[in-house]
Amino acid sequence: xxxxxxxxxxxxxxxxxxxxxxxxxxxxxxxxxxxxxxxxxxxxxxxxxxxxxxxxxxxxxxxxxxxxxxxxxxxxxxxxxxxxxxxxxxxxxxxxxxxxxxxxxxxxxxxxxxxxxxxxxxxxxxxxxxxxxxxxxxxxxxxxxxxxxxxxxxxxxxxxxxxxxxxxxxxxxxxxxxxxxxxxxxxxxxxxxxxxxxxx
Amino acid sequence: xxxxxxxxxxxxxxxxxxxxxxxxxxxxxxxxxxxxxxxxxxxxxxxxxxxxxxxxxxxxxxxxxxxxxxxxxxxxxxxxxxxxxxxxxxxxxxxxxxxxxxxxxxxxxxxxxxxxxxxxxxxxxxxxxxxxxxxxxxxxxxxxxxxxxxxxxxxxxxxxxxxxxxxxxxxxxxxxxxxxxxxxxxxxxxxxxxxxxxxxxxxxxx
Numbered sequence: 001x002x003x004x005x006x007x008x009x010x011x012x013x014x015x016x017x018x019x020x021x022x023x024x025x026x027x028x029x030x031x032x033x034x035x036x037x038x039x040x041x042x043x044x045x046x047x048x049x050x051x052x053x054x055x056x057x058x059x060x061x062x063x064x065x066x067x068x069x070x071x072x073x074x075x076x077x078x079x080x081x082x083x084x085x086x087x088x089x090x091x092x093x094x095x096x097x098x099x100x101x102x103x104x105x106x107x108x109x110x111x112x113x114x115x116x117x118x119x120x121x122x123x124x125x126x127x128x129x130x131x132x133x134x135x136x137x138x139x140x141x142x143x144x145x146x147x148x149x150x151x152x153x154x155x156x157x158x159x160x161x162x163x164x165x166x167x168x169x170x171x172x173x174x175x176x177x178x179x180x181x182x183x184x185x186x187x188x189x190x191x192x193x194x195x196x197x198x199x200x
Numbered sequence: 201x202x203x204x205x206x207x208x209x210x211x212x213x214x215x216x217x218x219x220x221x222x223x224x225x226x227x228x229x230x231x232x233x234x235x236x237x238x239x240x241x242x243x244x245x246x247x248x249x250x251x252x253x254x255x256x257x258x259x260x261x262x263x264x265x266x267x268x269x270x271x272x273x274x275x276x277x278x279x280x281x282x283x284x285x286x287x288x289x290x291x292x293x294x295x296x297x298x299x300x301x302x303x304x305x306x307x308x309x310x311x312x313x314x315x316x317x318x319x320x321x322x323x324x325x326x327x328x329x330x331x332x333x334x335x336x337x338x339x340x341x342x343x344x345x346x347x348x349x350x351x352x353x354x355x356x357x358x359x360x361x362x363x364x365x366x367x368x369x370x371x372x373x374x375x376x377x378x379x380x381x382x383x384x385x386x387x388x389x390x391x392x393x394x395x396x397x398x399x400x401x402x403x404x405x406x
Binding site: 117143157 | 360362399
């Protein structure tokens with residue numbers, strides 16, 4: 001329990017850092033799973049007999065990066081344990097923001113966005129991405145209790161009065177102009193009148 | 201009428217009696233001349249006197265009285281009939297005049313009542329027409345206002361729908377054509393403008 005409080009304090013103190021590749025809670029969970037697998041392997045390898053056939057655990061670039069930026073040694077058991085606990089705390093307590101786009105964002109886009117969020121709002125900010133094709137462009141942001149619509153659809157709705165003014169202007173111009181009757185229709189009308197008069 | 205007839209009968213009887221008595225007195229008052237003649241005359245007078253009041257004479261007098269009485273009665277009846285006719289005529293004339301006047305007055309009153317009722321009805325009809333006209337004018341204005349409101353509502357709805365259609369068309373047309381990387385600066389700008397509100401909400405928690 002005291003350990004958990006210490007981890008939360010470390011989160012509040014912003015001493016723990018997340019790489020920009022860790023975006024969502026899914027990524028944090030994957031990191032926890034990978035580090036736990038590494039920890040289990042290293043613990044079991046210490047008591048395993050030499051020469052036995054073992055399967056090495058998979059390590060990822062994100063795991064290396066999180067050890068590196070937090071200046072922790074993956075072969076050191078206390079560092080691994082500490083990192084697992086910190087990641088669990090991040091997974092449970094780190095702030096999360098939900099952003100929806102009309103298209104699937106690229107990894108570079110997500111990294112630039114998460115970097116800005118962590119620089120400007122919170123260093124452990126996690127992101128949950130959504131997809132809303134109807135918004136046209138922009139994004140819809142949802143925090144814990146608030147909803148921010150930065151989409152093109154919302155901008156169009158806000159600017160609807162301008163569009164209506166333009167439509168009215170076009171309608172007035174169209175109504176004020178005399179209708180131009182095509183020459184062919186006049187000729188057809190004339191032929192019909194002649195046919196009606198002559199009874200043909 | 202009975203009293204008058206009785207008086208007349210008694211009067212005629214007493215007159216006849218008085219006349220005979222007077223004649224007898226006149227004969228008795230003449231000077232005694234020739235005796236035989238006088239005696240004859242006296243005898244004849246006595247006979248006449250006796251004959252005057254005999255049954256025949258009385259019957260004759262009775263007949264005369266009856267005739268006279270009948271004549272008088274006839275004359276009186278005639279007078280009475282004339283008076284009665286005159287009275288009846290006057291009464292008819294009076295009744296006619298009175299009834300005519302009364303009817304004229306009643307007709308005048310009736311005509312006045314009818315005139316008043318007619319005027320009242322005309323006033324009522326006029327008021328009703330005025331009220332109907334006012335009501336029609338108010339309803340016309342109300343209908344005009346409702347029509348104007350409905351037209352404005354239809355126009356507004358049409359414009360809204362038109363704007364929605366245009367927005368939807370534009371979003372559908374260009375939505376996929378804008379790269380997200382190009383939008384990043386705008387998105388970050390919007391986030392920057394609302395950063396404080398987001399941070400407050402994140403810090404306040406659930």
